[in-house]
Amino acid sequence: MAMGNSLSSFIANLFMSKFETKVKDKFEYFPRVWFRYVDDIFAVFNTKAISLDNFVAKLNNRFPTIKFTYEVEHNEQLPFLDVLVIRNSENKLEFDVYRKETATLRYIPNDSHHPFQHKMASFNFLIRRLLNFPLSKERNVTNSRQLDAFESLEIIKCNNSMNKDNGPIPTSPLFALINKDSYGSVNRGNKFGINSATKRTTYPIGELRLPHLVDWVTCTLNVDLSKPINPKGYPTDKDYPKPNISIENLKRLTSLEIPYSIEVIDRVVRAHGQTLHDIFTLRNGEFKRIPDIVLWPRCHDEVVKIVNIANEGNIVVIPFGGGTAVSGAVECPVEESRSIISLDTSQMNKILWLDKQNLVACCESGIIGQDLERELGKLGFTTGHEPDSYEFSSLGGWVATRASDYSGLKPITSRVINTESYKSTGTAE
Numbered sequence: 001m002a003m004g005n006s007l008s009s010f011i012a013n014l015f016m017s018k019f020e021t022k023v024k025d026k027f028e029y030f031p032r033v034w035f036r037y038v039d040d041i042f043a044v045f046n047t048k049a050i051s052l053d054n055f056v057a058k059l060n061n062r063f064p065t066i067k068f069t070y071e072v073e074h075n076e077q078l079p080f081l082d083v084l085v086i087r088n089s090e091n092k093l094e095f096d097v098y099r100k101e102t103a104t105l106r107y108i109p110n111d112s113h114h115p116f117q118h119k120m121a122s123f124n125f126l127i128r129r130l131l132n133f134p135l136s137k138e139r140n141v142t143n144s145r146q147l148d149a150f151e152s153l154e155i156i157k158c159n160n161s162m163n164k165d166n167g168p169i170p171t172s173p174l175f176a177l178i179n180k181d182s183y184g185s186v187n188r189g190n191k192f193g194i195n196s197a198t199k200r201t202t203y204p205i206g207e208l209r210l211p212h213l214v215d216w217v218t219c220t221l222n223v224d225l226s227k228p229i230n231p232k233g234y235p236t237d238k239d240y241p242k243p244n245i246s247i248e249n250l251k252r253l254t255s256l257e258i259p260y261s262i263e264v265i266d267r268v269v270r271a272h273g274q275t276l277h278d279i280f281t282l283r284n285g286e287f288k289r290i291p292d293i294v295l296w297p298r299c300h301d302e303v304v305k306i307v308n309i310a311n312e313g314n315i316v317v318i319p320f321g322g323g324t325a326v327s328g329a330v331e332c333p334v335e336e337s338r339s340i341i342s343l344d345t346s347q348m349n350k351i352l353w354l355d356k357q358n359l360v361a362c363c364e365s366g367i368i369g370q371d372l373e374r375e376l377g378k379l380g381f382t383t384g385h386e387p388d389s390y391e392f393s394s395l396g397g398w399v400a401t402r403a404s405d406y407s408g409l410k411p412i413t414s415r416v417i418n419t420e421s422y423k424s425t426g427t428a429e
């Protein structure tokens with residue numbers, strides 16, 4: 001693969017993963033600390049076990065065309081990508097931003113004629129680095145000074161003033177972070193659930209008037225809005241088969257006294273996510289397979305009971321959070337002949353406890369993003385996680401789909417400490 005080809009790093013990753021697996025099996029000694037990014041590796045060596053030269057020679061023996069070179073720490077420091085790893089006097093690791101000696105520390109100035117996106121790209125890059133590197137307080141302050149040179153706050157003003165006729169444009173969390181009130185409170189490297197409150201300046205939730213939208217759609221898409229294609233009405237019993245569930249299983253489930261429904265409308269609502277295809281099918285067609293029964297457990301114990309019955313009765317369970325999936329994740333497999341339960345988590349929507357000191361919250365999985373945010377906000381906290389769908393999607397859905405914040409700042413997985421789920425095989429944490 002040519003260098004720079006977009007497939008190169010993918011192929012290199014595939015190759016290196018296989019290479020590492022084989023080497024780990026075959027070599028008598030393999031470093032316990034071994035981090036790799038594509039073809040750059042950071043490793044901590046026990047030179048008593050094997051000399052570095054010997055180890056690298058063994059690596060290089062495997063493929064004649066692939067040769068590894070190495071660099072060892074110098075003055076207790078070793079760069080890895082753009083991180084400088086420093087061994088401190090207590091033999092512990094610290095980190096700093098690594099810059100080549102030729103780095104000028106000059107970034108695109110705010111008053112240059114570069115496209116706005118380019119200015120924002122280098123600005124966002126600096127912010128991301130500050131957020132992602134586990135810098136000490138002093139190093140954080142030193143590195144933050146580059147943002148002053150970048151005149152970041154002026155960029156925000158310029159961003160808003162560009163749109164002053166139409167009101168301020170939505171600002172992303174990255175912008176919110178450098179808001180004077182909140183900048184100091186960014187909690188970097190925090191693996192825990194919540195942050196101390198930063199002022200949210202992202203767009204307000206839904207129901208906004210968009211006075212120019214109709215004109216824009218008409219002109220841009222060449223759509224004649226005077227001739228709408230009328231969608232079908234609400235789905236009825238005639239449109240879908242009766243629930244495919246045995247009387248015995250239905251009896252067992254309903255005897256739990258957990259709210260349930262076998263109405264077509266409830267089953268159809270939980271048969272799809274939010275892709276264009278889903279919406280089109282909803283308006284103009286029929287789903288080939290829908291859940292047979294919807295259950296609304298109100299707590300973990302009720303989930304356990306449902307799963308146990310499902311297990312014994314050979315029934316499929318599909319959890320349903322906000323139903324915003326865009327990957328077919330809540331769809332029922334067309335060929336599924338077993339009964340299907342849609343387990344709607346919407347009634348499990350409480351924050352169970354909040355540990356203000358350690359910035360940890362324990363929540364039930366069905367809580368919807370905007371509710372979680374509002375309730376945490378009242379107490380002065382935020383999740384710091386805001387996917388575009390947070391108006392409707394649930395915490396459980398975020399975790400199950402490893403959702404990412406639209407700013408790309410942090411995936412939800414980096415904020416989760418523990419999950420408790422119940423499967424046919426028992427409780428999993």
Ligand SMILES: Cc1cc2nc3c(=O)[nH]c(=O)nc-3n(C[C@H](O)[C@H](O)[C@H](O)COP(=O)(O)OP(=O)(O)OC[C@H]3O[C@@H](n4cnc5c(N)ncnc54)[C@H](O)[C@@H]3O)c2cc1C
Pocket residue numbers: 273274318319320321322323324325326329330345365366386387388389392393394395396397398399400401402403404405406
């Ligand atoms: C307009 C729009 C914007 C979006 N923006 C983003 C975005 O910025 N970032 C992003 O990552 N995604 C985004 N998505 C995709 C979607 O919102 C996410 O995948 C979200 O995490 C799904 O959450 P949900 O509660 O709606 O889950 P659902 O759609 O209900 O379910 C998704 C999957 O999770 C499982 N599940 C749900 N709850 C649980 C639970 N409690 N326990 C176990 N499994 C569970 C379901 O069975 C299913 O497999 C967007 C979607 C839309 C429509």
